[in-house]
Amino acid sequence: MNLKISLRVRWVKPTLERIVQDVQDLPALPQIVEQVIRVTEDPDSTVKELNDIICQDQALTARILRLANSAYYGFPRRISTVVEAIVILGFNTIRNLVLAASVYDLLSREVPGYQLGKGELWRHSIACAMAARLLARQVRFPAPDQAFVAGLLHDIGKIVLSVYMQDAYLEIINTVKEKRIPFSQAEKDVLGFTHAEVGAKVAEKWNFPVPLVEAIAFHHEPTRARENARLTALVHIADAICMMMGIGLGGDGLCYPVFPEALSLLGLQQGIIEELIDRLSDLFVDKNSFLDATK
Ligand SMILES: [Fe+2]
Ligand SMILES: [Fe+2]
Structure with missing residues (x-):
């Protein structure tokens, strides 16, 4: 008799109550x-x-x-x-x-579920904040500082979901490959939540204004934004730029599409991405400063 036991253990999804409690437990x-x-x-x-x-x-x-x-x-x-x-x-x-x-x-904590070492999410977040503000100025967005804050906090939900992600990661990656869907959609299928949705809950807990909550919630699906679609588009593109620059990629960084609608909403051409990468490379010339800046 074959006593081999399948090692494919089905992941138990966290409940909404559990996630809400985890968000409440954040400082x-x-x-x-x-x-x-x-x-x-x-x-x-x-x-x-x-x-x-x-x-x-x-x-x-x-x-x-x-x-x-x-x-x-x-x-x-x-x-x-x-x-x-x-x-x-x-x-x-x-x-x-x-x-x-x-x-x-x-x-700056380690976020093991998303394969981000200590300091990597910070580097990604501050780079995205700077890129979003630069882009905001370029397109004459009226509140470049709001773009900075949205960029800084866009992935904060990863801190909460990381603990569940550790067991679910392989299943999510397999779902991405098998169904050819973006990482956040696979996150939703497997875990029941995306890091973007959970991040929006953190922003609500901190009483941030609705456009900021929305920009965090939809940074991987910018066409869903209603309140301030331009702010969400700014964060979406800034995030894509940081991923293209390889800043804080983690395990999911290369599994998201860039929405052309976000570029056209801001009146930008594709070439702007290369131009911004050049400008940001100069700004981020000292990579260690990402880690050292606030020690
Ligand atoms: Fe994200
Ligand atoms: Fe990100």
Whole structure:
């Protein structure tokens, strides 16, 4: 009698309640982020007010200065105080820096389910944020800073789904190959959720505005965006650019199509992708700065 037992164990899908609980268990954004958002949105705020809020947190201050002096901002002179950073970089950039510094710990974790080593999701996220902002400026999108934030957080759902993904990964990859579907669709078939959907739940937990939630939810299916389709298209293309540049590819990076509708919605031609890769390669010249920026 053949006693061979099939090793193909069927993956048990996580329930919606379980995913919601996992999202709730993620840390809240530090209060300082809310204060900084409030102050930077008020045109009557002063440099001193913003400086006083940021300087309450010494670790955050050190990270912000490291980020400000990193290759991302390419500023030629060393910035050594928060006041200097505010005056030179402006309120909007400082708000982005505070947010980036606050999510650094979360995003720099190892994400084994998606085959991302320590620091790789951070590199991918900050590169996507920079690419989205650059692209936003190029197409005269009215809120390039919103594009930065959406780019920074687009893959945050991977942190939550990683734990389930570890067992499901092979089945998902096989589904991608057999059915010739994008990775996110296979994620949905096998796990019941995509990292984009789960990321949107994280953005809701952090009370982000609807266009940001939508851009995270649909970054792999930009034609589904309704609230601010241009923002979603920006993140979609920025993400594709980072994958083409090989920044934080992980296990799924090459399994997504680029939607031509996203390019046409922004009035862009295909050639823009190569042009942006060239410009970003100069910006990301020191690859180690992705990791070192906020240590
Ligand atoms: Fe993604
Ligand atoms: Fe991504």
